[in-house]
Amino acid sequence: MTWNESLPLLVLASSLVPGLIIFCLAEESKGLRTALNLVGVVLKLLLVAVMVWGVEQGQSYEVRFPLLPGIDFVLRADALSMFFALLSAVLWLATTIYAIGYLEDSPKRNRFFGFFSLCVTATLGVALAGNLVTFLLFYELLTLATYPLVVHRGTQVSLRAGRVYLAYTLTGGALLLAGIAWLHALAGNLEFTAQGFLSGLVQDHSAALVAIFVLLIAGLGAKAALVPLHGWLPQAMVAPAPVSALLHAVAVVKAGAFGIVRVVHDVYGFEVVAQLGVAGPLAAIAAVTIVYGSLRALFQTDIKRRLAFSTVSQVSYIVLGTAIAGPVATVGGVAHLVHQGLMKITLFFCAGNLAETLGIHRVEDLRGVGRRMPWTMAAFTLGALGMIGVPPMAGFFSKWFLASGGLDVGQPWVIAVLIASSLLNAAYFLPVIWTAWFRAPPETWPAERAPARGETSLMLLLPTVLVAASALGVGLLASMPFSPLQWVGLIVDVEYAP
Amino acid sequence: MTGASLDAWLLLLIPSAPLAVACALMLWPTRRALTLLAPWAALPALACALGLAPPLEIDLPWLLLGTQLGLDHTARIFLFFTAFLWLAAGVFATGYLQEGDGRARFFVFFLFAMAGNLGLIIAGDMLSFYASFAMMSFASYGLILHNRTAEAGRAGRIYIVMVVAGEVLLFAALILAAAAADSLLFADVPPALAEAPTRDVVLALAVAGFGIKLGVLGLHVWLPLAHPVAPTPASAVLSGAMIKAGLLGWLRLLPLGEGPALEGWGLLLMAVGLLAVFYAAFVGIAQRNPKTVLAYSSVSQMGLVTTAIGLGLAVPTRWPEISAIVLFLALHHALAKGALFLGVGMAASRFAAGRYRWLVAAGLVLPALALAGAPFTSGGLVKALLKPEAMALPAPWGAPLAALVSWTLVGTVLLMARFLYLAWPSGASAGAPSARASSGYSLAVPWATLIAALLLSAFTSGLAGAEAVWTWSAVLSGVATLALAAACTALAGWLLAKVDWHRIPLPASGDLVVPVERGLASLLRTSARALHDLRYRLSGGEAAAKSYLTTLRRLLAPAVSIEGGWAPACTMFLALLLLLAAISAT
Amino acid sequence: METPFADSPWTVWAVFTPMIGAVAAFLWPRRAALVGCLATLATVGSVFWLIWQVAQLGPQYHAMGGWGAPLGIDLHADGLSAAMLLTTALVGAGVTLYATAYFQQATETARFFWALWLLLWSAMNALFLSGDLFNLYVTLELVGVASVALVALAGNSDALTGAMRYFLLSLLGSLTYLLGVALLYGAHGTLDIGLLSDLVTPAPADWAATGLMVAGLSIKTALVPLHFWLPPAHAAAPAPVSALLSALVVKTSFYLLLRLWLELFPVTAPGFGQVLGLLGALAIFWGSFQALRQARLKLLVAYSTVAQIGYLFLAFPLALTTAAATAWAGTVLFILSHALAKAAMFLAAGNILKFAGHDRIADLGSGSPGIALSWAAFGIAGISIIGLPPSAGFAAKWLLLQASFASGQWWWLIPIVGGSLLAAAYMFKVAGLAFLPNDQGDQGDPKAAGARLSRRMKWTALGFALGALAMGFATPQILALLDSGTPFAQLGAVGVL
């Protein structure tokens, strides 16, 4: 096995192995656990960085061995996979540091970090999967690895949330499986190929292809929280904040959205999708999800629930960009993978900081918290403004490209959807900001745990501020080489090459 | 970046100086030196405006989607008065606000708004303009809410709603404009837009989007609410500098002087503008807060600006002349309104109580006169120059427009009279919150400088034909009109003094917003209810699934109960056996 | 001695090693565990050697005593037998390891356990290697008697009544089968599957025999609605016995059914397969439904077996034309994966029961870290049962799905996928308990006999679970083994049964 073959496996192993070791550790061995976590994180980031560099240089990384009759287990690095992989690796770094700080002194940390590592392994697997079956493998592993994190607290509420989560995601996985199996029976091939591999079948099997598309999108949509498959996401917010961050920004919903991008571009190819007439309905679903999620968010009083519905809405930007068959919109959609990730992880970190430090869970308890925790709220403000789409935050660029892309292909209604979403986002985020910064703080906070110094523990604050700064940075420096937008440009060039 | 001169690099200082100070202030909010330094962050901008020669250009391809900063004639004028006003207001603020008033917080917002305002002026591409515009708008939210009163809360709420609405309208406008021009550079947009099929949509969106900032009639409602509640120096920049950002947006985006004449749009804007002039005057004189009166005056003045822009759209051939007038109008209004707002602060300070009372009074009257268009003032100059341009309109419209432009004076005089009446330094206002002991020079010097600059501007405008305006007849007619208007006002005031004001249903501050607020609230309630219902219908799936399961359980109960029985089992066994044998026999 | 095929005495050793062990364990009860371990080692060794031969050299054959058919007893080993032997060896080895720890204190039970278990193993191996219908009956009956005795080992009333019910129905099944055998012999005068396969025609005797044999074997395989003996028996048995029964014993009769189907019965009536498939689908839904409403852990696991058996029967309607090889390969893979996963689940359930002193689901909780590994084993085994990748259960379901699409009967995906979802429902109903905080649920019963579980018991369960999970990666190798000799080699080549 050459270096180029083993690199994808090493990327997976860099979180899998520490995770498995952590399972076996004693609960008290905090130092070793932290060290393992950090070593894994850094190693993974380095390996992914090497691969990103290599892909940019034209290297090919692929490992392949037979798994099922006619189907291989394939891990492959292409521009799109590295894009998602890098996002996951970077955000995992932030989330791990955050989680170490967040879970200080709480029980069952081994279990938590073990599954945490598995979860990231699965995410990287989803990113690197070279065909649909490999994708499915990691997609389901992701479901399984996140379930223990969702129910980590072990309360009745969280167990219920876990059940709902499983009901949705496993059903989604089953639909996905059915779709993939059918596709394999029909096409005999499941390898992700730029511009898809089904163009030869459109003539004779269009009805079957539409049915398969529906199955696949429904399967992926359950994780991507497309309305009406979004019900699990708001419930799953009972999980600890780092988990929410992981669910909403890095792993789960992203895996669904990423899968939709893969299916549309690398399985069907945008031309086939257009020929089959399924792009329009998909875009419509995405649009409905965007508006509905925002509307629901408007009426939530719990901070994390509000953020959860915001995720429902925001993740569909990615779907929308994918469904609008044009390079510019696709850039917007795919770049939103990163943009939404950075902004939403910021917001969830902030929500976690508030809950952990002051015991704040509800919007109305935020009164004047800006004075008590200025850094956290500054980060929150940046993230929220980004969600609204205020430049130069990252979110603006997603919207800009989505709207331009919609115009490009003669679908100006996209602008209306984006505007509606921006207005609604503003409507549910600005009151939060106003409450936090401009209302008088109460005498006492709901449950204050005074840190030694500073507004909260540094392990919590540092990742929060860093991801907020990155959300600003990727927007400000959108035209730098290796910025998400530029990288997506490369991907889209391949997908839309003549 | 090649080809950019060293001068062009200096442009980078303009937004980055206030940003840097703002960041420093966030990190070390207790440093007194930083707060004192804050106003001077506008100095590089002022220096650039005065010292650099347009045109300058610098490309920053790595920033946003490729940023271009530049300094052209328009930008230079905007940069001058904006930087000047920010500097003056900033210095004023160092004296006006005390340590305990959250001065550091105020300056953080102040500096961000400043950076946005200055940045958008030198922006050569849409995105950096839009980003700066947003930064300015959102940062001034903090200025408006600074006092944390209930009134400020309401004003802030309405302001932010309007800001967000403006942002999304602009987003759509810019997207469409960029698509039409296939470029993000302002230089490419107006010519392309003049020919584009989406022209009217973009125009509508831009007029409305920037109109919110500019306070175009109908979209002005936030302005009389927000300007008065902010601390006085903030009001000055809001009313003097920031609303001009909307004007700059129009100048950058609209196809002014390009392509065919847009008479429909022109007439619409002129109509709306002139209506604003009179409507704002009418509502403004009913107000009781001098700052509110000034805000309405801004609406009124911006009505004039709107009219001029409408004229430019309708008569593209005259645009070079009109544009010069509009720029000067902007400058004049910025300085005048800045001086008046700071004057309100001065009138409430200890100066007004002491021996400088008459000086303060004079300082209020002079800019008021300028605004009213008295001879030898910048305001008079503008109106005098605008009238002949109005005559350039096609036949039935030219003369009435010119006449209406003259009559705007009446409205302004009424407003200024009302303002002076309300703000007159009585000497008894020393107990007002803003009148605490403060270092007098930091208040007086910027104010005086502003007034001086205003007065001076009338003679250094450099406008074509400016020197020929003040003929004897023009001065006489100007003074006469002014006197007549003043007399009318005095008469009206005397008459009205006998009236019980409380019995007259005066339009409240913010006028139109009141019914809209009510409507929105009920809309929100209705939509909440509708959504609630919808959600139940959607989550009905869950309930249905549950009841379905229960039914299933009940239905299957008999099967469960016979599961362990021998007789059913053996019967089924026999049945299966026979069935299988029968099938294999076929 | 005539050797028409490659003659391998290892076929004999695969049967006799455990039998000798059984006798020895019976004779030297004090050393029963040791004997059991040694016999296991030897059996596993000979089985693996035989499998290696099958994989490398093709089908193996041995005529015992040199008589040859029809008078003597012949032993055959082809790919299908090898797969079954492999499954038995893997599960058997693990259960032996587990049992050495499980039966430490109860010497009386332990003694019988070893003898009976080795006897059962011997009978199962003989069944997998026989090619003669009557021999198959005898081995079937041996398997039945040994299993019943093993269930009864627990000695409590649940176990005894469970065993009794099991035995009566088992006898009913084998007698029905035997009646079919009698009819076939009457019609054709031979009992050798290979010889019969050329003679069977759609004559009355043949179709009656088919119905009898299939029905008899269905009852022994616990196909719904003939399953009701299974849950009480499997649930009441001691943990290692439950594992053996669910993982292996029910598969023996299914193996026989499969072999008869593939080699003997003329599949001229497609309705036959459809009926079995429908019953399989019914089993999936009914078993899962029952599993969901069980209040006790071991009963839940037992009903899960009922449901999973349904999957085995889905292949009958699917195995048409080109899809046949895929369908049967999926079924065999399913047998293997289910064996490992179910062994893991029963062993884990045994651990949990032993730790908590009961297996009432409502009162279970994660308890102390002492039981965490067993919960992990239970959960990981669940992955395979649900059929999530990369487990072998997934590979099996994938192949079944492929077969249903390839044979143009996509509707079978409803039970295949629906069964997965139901399995997830009952698995996670239990697995969620592992996440209750420490102060909820039972802390373990200090008075229970084995509140402290030995490491061996925990790790065996986990080992099975991990094996089932990782086996998905070995799918190509297993499928290659299957292709050795009849019946699978023909399926692939001819594509018709």
Place this chain on the structure above:
Amino acid sequence: MSATLLYAITGSGLFVLGLYALARHAHLLRKIIAVNVMGSGVFLVFGALAYRTPGLVSDAVPHAMVITGIVVAVSATAVALVLMLRVQSETGRPHLPEQPSD
């Protein structure tokens, strides 16, 4: 030929009769006897079918098989009886519960 058929039909009849008794009677001893009756029926069929070709000596193989079968049946019956006794001693009745206890 007809005699063979008669035997075979009688054997099948016994089998069904046994099945009926197995289903009908709750007492375990009756059930065990029922199974034995079924077994006898099967053996009868075997015996009848041994006379395959008229005129010739009957086939020895079925006889061997019946003998083996009887051995199996006897052992099985023995096990069943022991189990029945154990059931009676544990539960106090020689019956099986109709429903498995939850």
